[in-house]
Structures are given as structure tokens and as C-alpha cells.
Amino acid sequence: MEAYDVIIVGAGLSGIGAACHLKRECPDRSFTILEGRDAIGGTWDLFRYPGVRSDSDMHTLGYDFKPWTDAKAIADGPAILSYVEETARENGLMDHIRFGHHVRTARWDSDTATWTVGVDRAGSGRVEITANFLYMCGGYYEYEGGHAPHFEGEDDFSGTIIHPQAWPASLDHAGKRVAVIGSGATAMTLAPAMADTGAEVAMVQRSPTYVISRPDEDKLANALRRWLPERFAYAITRWKNITLQAIFYKQTRVRPAKVRSQLLGLVRRHLGPDYDVETHFTPRYDPWDQRLCLIPNADLFRAIRSGALEVVTDSIERFTEGGLKLASGRELRADVIVKATGLKLAVMGGVTFTVDGKRVNFPDTTVYKGMMFSDVPNLVQTFGYINASWTLRADLTARYVCRLLNRMERTGARQCTARLRDEDRDMPRRPWIEDFSSGYMQRSMHLFPKQGDSHPWRHAQDYAVDKKLTRAPIEDGVLVLDNPVDRQSARRRVA
Secondary structure (H helix, E strand, C coil): CEEEEEEEECCCHHHHHHHHHHHHHCCCCCEEEEECCCCCCCHHHHCCCCCCECCCCHHHHCCCCCCCCCCECCCEHHHHHHHHHHHHHHCCCHHHEEECEEEEEEEEECCCCEEEEEEEECCCEEEEEEEEEEEECCCCECCCCCCCCCCCCHHHCCCEEECHHHCCCCCCCCCCEEEEECCCHHHHHHHHHHHHCCCEEEEEECCCCCEEEECCECHHHHHHHHHCCHHHHHHHHHHHHHHHHHHHHHHHHHCHHHHHHHHHHHHHHHHCCCCCHHHHCCCCCCCCCCCCEEEECCHHHHHHHHCCEEEEECCEEEEECCEEEECCCCEEECCEEEECCCCCECHHHHCEEEECCEECCHHHCEEECCCEECCCCCEEECCCCCCCCHHHHHHHHHHHHHHHHHHHHHHCCCEEEECCCHHHCCCCCECCCCCCCCHHHHCCHHHCCEECCCCCCCCCCCHHHHHHHHHCCCCCCCEEEECHHHHHHHHHHHC
16 A cells, blocks of 8 residues: 655645745655545636636735746636646656546544555546645635536527536637626626627626726836846736735625615726616625625626627526527527526535544534644644635645644654643634625535634635634644653553
């Protein structure tokens, strides 16, 4: 049976970053990366729909150790995939990746301080691999398919129905009437992209979303790169963007009405006084109660003004042979219907975990520092920010994991477990994510771990707070470092 010090699950943006940190900061630790698909890149290899891009700037979505050097800060999917692939090659990771290795189970044995991972290997059945430490970097949604609610009459529709997560490469949408169902980031991305390439697009939304437009290039970043070494220009731009994002998010929490007015004012400026902003771009919730949709170079607004894209705010009554019938009675003709209706969330990649023979029920656990779980040893998950770039927390998590592994090596410990103290046991247990009402989160929140009401048991959406937490002493009275022999001796004393 193969054995490693660390198993990393997932070769996407998080997994490749984790492996880079591990190789640099823990050079004596052996590791492998298990990837269920046949390519690296995760999200950026999976999604192939028109216009696929980041909705965060690449100076914060990029790794802290690898400058983003393209002129465009809001990058398209292929450019991000190329960045991840380049990072893997530069750091010698390709030989560490096992493609076609889909992790299904993980069993922890406290007597040996070992995780045994059950893997479905493409073409050769089930295998098992062991490691002392398990590092989950497989994202938070199901790769097999997105959330696709069934509508009455779908079988009657004579055209093509698509989900963005399974985009057919052969689809030619030029000259066709396309109905995009949804109002989230995916709909806001592909609708103007399809309109720009010859489709007549209607974006059908049940309710509006806040949108904000910004240029896809960062003028400061591009100016700094002409005068400074890449790493300095990148660091300055990264700091600037992190700071501005944090200030803006704080304003949405303390002055929501003011931010709301500013956002809607910008929309009116783009679409003009005669457009019905109240109906189509004025949500019923406050800014950042759901994720804001970023519109690079006002592409959505330009498509609306050109007449190639229409926003339709209405409910769908049913599919018809020729398109959609709406609750208002309107018949919307379509050749192609795109269900941009969101993701299916997957807790820990859908892997079944057991600790000493007992199945782990994650809703019964409490998250520690946003990455570990009470009473589950030697397990870390990367879960990025909802209100900022995913990779900001992924980098913090990776640096903390390396500090933890090095501390364990210095002390001779083989097990690390977050334990609720006596004073923690009666604290209120809150949802995994608070103050965020997006449907894809709310549908699955009951499946996720809980958080407490104070650190280190809070799952904060705050980069500055997390930065302090992950730099704090490893042994904090909550995280217990020990060994199998320590546990066995304790059991003998009790007996």
C-alpha cells in the first residue's frame, strides 16, 4: 500500500497552491495530489461556457507567491487555467499528481495516526493509499452536475437545454434565440458573451441581483509593472485591492442604504433614465447579503443598450414547445435554454469520513480557524471567502498547515486535534456561513459544520482576522498535539 506524509485532494487552484507551499516550506514531507479528473485546474478546466472568467481580480485570486503579469486583472477562464498549469510546472508538481483518482472514503486510525483513503482509480478499480495528514482542496461543489431544478413542460421543448457546468463544445449559438435562466455570476457572464457573438439573448430572472462594473485592467498594476520588479508591483496591487475590498464590504454592513443607492446610481448612469432599473436591477436585500456580480467593462449594460440582450424579471410558469411561458402570460421564444441556476454544494467533496470506526457527521462538528473540525484529527479543508477572493484564504490555510506540520515535526507529535474546551461546550452554534442568503448556500447549509460565537471557533469572512489567527501560536489550548503512544498509555492508566 502506498504511504505518504500528506495527501492533497484536488489539483485545482487550491490544491496546486497547497502543494507549492508544502514543497517550499516542508521540503522533507512526502506528498501526493489525488485528482478525480484527467486534468489540473479544477473550476477553470471544468467550466467551458462562453465568456467564462473570474469575478475577482487576479491580483487577489492569484497566489501570494506568483505574480499575475497579464494586463487584464479580470481574466478569462483559459488564462486562469494557464496560470495554474504554469504554477504546477514551475514548481515541479506534475509528477506528484495522480489523475483519475477519485477519493470516496477516508478512515482515521488513532492507534497508528494514519488516514487510509479509498480511491476509485480510473480503469483499475478501488485502491487504498495512506497518509498521516489529509488536506482537502477539492472545492465546495459537485463536479458531476449543477443545481438544475425541473420545470413543468421541459419534455415539450423542441430546442436544446443546457447547464453551464456541462457546456457542449459543438453548440453554435450564433443567430439563435437564447433564454438564460438565472441572475447570478454565471448568467451575468455568459448572457453578454453570447449576445456579443451573435445570439439574441433574454436573461430571465425571478429577482434582481446587485451588479457593479469595473474595467478589466488595473491601471495601477500595469503602471507599476513598467517601473518595478514584478513581485513588488504585484504585492502593492494586491495590498491595494485587499484593502479596498475590505473597506467596501465593511461599508455594506454599516451603511447598506448608502451603498445600495450608490450601486443603483451607477446602473442608472450606464442604462439611462428611461430604463426600468427598479424592476430589473433593484434587489430586495442589502448589498453583500448575496454576492455582488462583477461586470467587466460594462459588457452586460452594453449588450442591453445594443438590443442584443433583454433582462426579463418574471417567474417561469412552464416550458413550451417553442420556449418559455412566464407567469405574466408572456411567451418567450427560444431555440436554446440555459439553466444558469447554480451549483450543488458538496461537503468535503462528498467523501465519507470515519474516525476510529465512527462515521463523521460534519454538522455535529465545529469549525476551527475556518479549516479544521472538532474531534477530527489531522484533517484540513480549504474553504475560501464568500465576500472576497477564494485564494486569499487558501494561501493563509496553506501557510498555517505548513507551520503546523513543522511544529509537529519539532515536537515529535503525529496527531493534531481541535478539542472543545469546557468553556466552549455551551457556546451558541451558528451556521457555517452567516449573513449570506444566496440560494446555493441556503439549500445546503444544513449539511455543513457549525461555527461558534468566538475565535478560534468562528468562521469569519475577514482576511485581516484570519491572518492574525493563522499566525498565532499553534498550541493555543484548543489544538491538541499528541501521539498514538500517549493515547495508548492513557487508556492503560484508565483500565
